[in-house]
Amino acid sequence: MAHLDTLIGRISDPKLRSEIQDQVNKLTAKTSFGLVFEEHRPETVTLPGFEISRGGKVAYKDGSTPGIWTVLRLVDGVATIVRMGDTAERGTASIGELVVIREFGDPIYPGLESVGAVTRGDDKPFHTVINAENYHALQTLMYTHEGKVDAIYIDPPYNTGSRDWKYNNDYVDGDDQYRHSKWLAFMERRLKLAKRLLNPADATLVVTIDEKEVHRLGLLLDKVFPEARRQMVTIVINPNGSARGQEMSRVEEYAFFLFFGQAGPGLVSEDLLGGEDMAPVRKDVRWEWLLRGGANSRRQDRPNLFYPIFVDPETKRIVDVGPPLPIDANRDDVQAAKGLVTVWPLKTDGQEGRWRASADYIRALLAAGHARLGAYDSKLDRWSVLYLGKAQIRRIETGDIEVTGRREDGSVILQELVSTRRTPKTVWNMSRHTAGEHGSNLLKRFVEGRAFPFPKSLYAVEDSLRVALGGKKDGVVLDFFAGSGTTAHAVMRLNRQDGGRRRSISITNNEVSAEEQAGLRAEGLRPGDARWEALGICEHITMPRLQAAITGRTTDGVPVKGDYRFVDPFPVADGFEENMEFFKLTYEDNHLIRLGRKFHAIAPLLWMRAGAEGTRIDDLPEEGWSLPKDSFYGVLTDIDQWEPFVNAVNARDDVRCVFIVTDSQAEFEAINVQINQGIDSVRLYADYLQSFEINTRQG
Incomplete structure (x- = not known):
């Protein structure tokens, strides 16, 4: 170690010397027991369409010159750039050749842009779908849902070695010697944020996986969630078996259930091992x-x-x-x-x-x-x-x-x-969990002519959520690897069965498959181009699938064929009486937010914090305050109007949040003390900005 310290001391660049020393310190501080893996440098995300500015980080769109660059100056559409970590390497490029980059750890100030909605649920709360890099979307939800999520269900990339996921914008394949440690670093960052979103007193986390990473994932979950009670469920998803070369044919995958606080497995009408339902009993029906x-x-x-x-x-x-x-x-x-x-x-x-x-x-x-x-x-x-x-x-x-x-x-x-209820067993062998018939084949009905690899059986996810939620009819369910949207679909199925008002939050990116990317790049297309984005997961699969699930009709207006099966059979074409809105994550200028010129971008976040229910306040109110009669939150933008605003808030018993725009902490506290206790009072825009600055430092 002494010799290594000497070598580090010879590095002339102080920033590089400090970063290397930090990494060495982390390595030497690690114990040899438990899960040990390379942390890797923070991930990056590209932001097509985001304005390139002086001092910002960029990369070449076509990847011809790798690395992250900093913009020194902009003149007539040409940027002078310097490679990060090597100030001696400079160059010039037209802004059309570059794309803005964000590294995890850079401060972000997110907003949401609505890109569509389906409303068939009358006064029900809205399910939400967010098209975003999921790490940044999780940071965004920290402002709206920290400690409020009842269940998280995720189906992350299985790291099979067949280029099924990306790290720093490059597909990870089986030849990458750091494949497993990259995957663990990738997962750990997101699980740490998920931990803060879960209700520590009563919540459940479900993570599915196959044999490639099951043991590493188990150790990682123990590391991140030492307070949870963990069980692993084996689920038969392909009774016919999947050939694995010179190995035995596999029929199963796994789901880790982590229970927090008072949470425990919900009771089910069958043990899920493949046995018969218990004899039902009769009871009176509630009017x-x-x-x-x-x-x-x-x-x-x-x-x-x-x-x-x-x-x-x-x-x-x-x-x-x-x-x-x-x-x-x-x-x-x-x-x-x-x-x-x-x-x-x-x-x-x-x-x-x-x-x-x-x-x-x-x-x-x-x-x-x-x-x-x-x-x-x-x-x-x-x-x-x-x-x-x-x-x-x-x-x-x-x-x-x-x-x-x-x-x-x-x-x-x-x-x-x-049906008489019982505790589920840890091996599930139900025909409805077959991924081919009730995953891939079912999905084709909603998005004809569009393919998505290995979607989960709708009914397997439904059963997982039934166990995870434990009867919570108004629970919040999060899936930040939402893929084709099966989790949101399953939540709507549960709501229909018992009249629940559960809300799903689905996060998926708009990634285009490796095969389709090659063809698009050959045509000179890049991320951000309309044709490229139209083939992304969110726009091509998730949105049309969930729209069709609610309306009962495909994007062509044709009724979806067939019937749902099991528990609650009914024609798929009936759809669901639910509301859902689709959003795209945006990256905002913190100075414009502070000046109140980006209210429309953060308006959906305020609405989501109040339950994603009722009227949303999308614009700054001309009267200086707004408290819609069918909404559950209010906004005060003119401090001089505090008295009528407070009176209106206190006259109602259903207001959950109020947002008060003021630069003065003293003014905020003076108004807040007048508001009924139990209402979530938030100061704009300071609390919003500080929240994301704190989250960045913690991340």
Whole structure:
């Protein structure tokens, strides 16, 4: 070591000498026990279309001259550049030859640009898909979801040696002697960020892998998550076997389940080892309250949903449903027929609310026996009204809920067949987990003529999430190796089965396969070109697959063929009653953010922090503040308007976050103390900027 220190001391470049000494110190500090691997230099990501500026880092687009360069000056579209780490090597290049580079560790100030949405879920929260390098996307989610994620499911590259992943923009193949250590460094950086996103008190991490890296991954997970309880599940994904040269034919892959805090495996109706379901039991079916609660529940929010329901108190049945009452009309002017009483959608405090469904729809439900009069509340002197939601009616049609009779008022008497639950086993051998039939073949229905290598079985991911979430119907699920979008698809399946409001966050890049890249480069195309990007994973596979899953139609408008199977069979063409928005990660100028000129770029982040639900505030409010009636957060941009803003916030019980724009910490604290406790108060833009500067240093 002494001789090595002497050699390091001879390096004339102080920056290079310091960096080498740091790496040597890290190596000598390592123990020989446990997992030891080369850390490798930080990864880089190219940013096609990002403006080249003086002092920025760039690389040659075509890779003809490797390395990272710094821009010294720009004159008439020509950049003078110097190679990083070697100031003696300089050159010039047109800005068209260069692309901006970010190294992990460089500060980033991210935003999100919406590139499309599908809305079929009424007031449900939005699933989100982010097209980005996943390390930077995870840093971005630190601002919106740190400690809030209930489950992470990832299917990372398996490092098979067949160029299935990239390190520093180059595919890693089987001849790379550092293949395994590069993969471990790549994974460790992302798992450390994932750790901060998981709820430490109650969350689950699921990581799938095959035999190439299973043992190294297990050691890495122990290193990063020593506090977790770890189990490995063996999943049969190809019963016919996959030939491996002079080896035995493989039929399985593996999934590590890591449970944090109070989390544990969710109960399932079968042990997943291949046994039969346990005999179901019967239970009564829950009816929904027709009176709307929570946000967007006032009469003025939806005037056409304020109408009278006429009830016979003697027979305890609904006799008639009246038309909506105009917003300027008084309900006391509506007279019920003799012997009947009028039921209005009134809140417990007496304020006028609204019903959850239209008068015409309730009339149709009454005729079918799917709506009825509920209990009478003597204290409030009013009746409740009950109805069956669409999910329950579908389950009646499929036979999951049985009609066992009718009440005197004509409403149906229902019983639900519920399977007995049990703890899953650690070997799964179910036909529905076969990747070929329920992964590749299923995907082809949604994106005809487009290929994606080795997609997971939709039902294998669904079962994994059922175990990981443990019954959380409003859980947040993250997948930062989202690929074709199977995880988001599975979350929507779970929501349909039990009426849940789970939200998925899917992160995938827009990488083009090695084979397609060769052809595109031969045509002179590069990343950032429209034709190149159109063939990327996110634009070519993920977005159209998930759009088709929700709408039930392909991008050509053709109904998707076939039926879903297992647990909840129904036609694929029915789609899902869900909302989803697609975003592209952007890299913003911190000075413009500080000046408030990039509010539109960070607006989706504020909305996501508040639950990705309701109206999004996309523009700076002219009045100085905004608190949409069907949103769950507000923004104050003019400090002089703090009083009406605070009054509006405190008058509601559903506000989750407020964002206050001020450069003064004292002003922020003075306003914050006036806001109801339990609301997440954030100072813009200082907290945003500091958050990413801190994350960069920690990374």
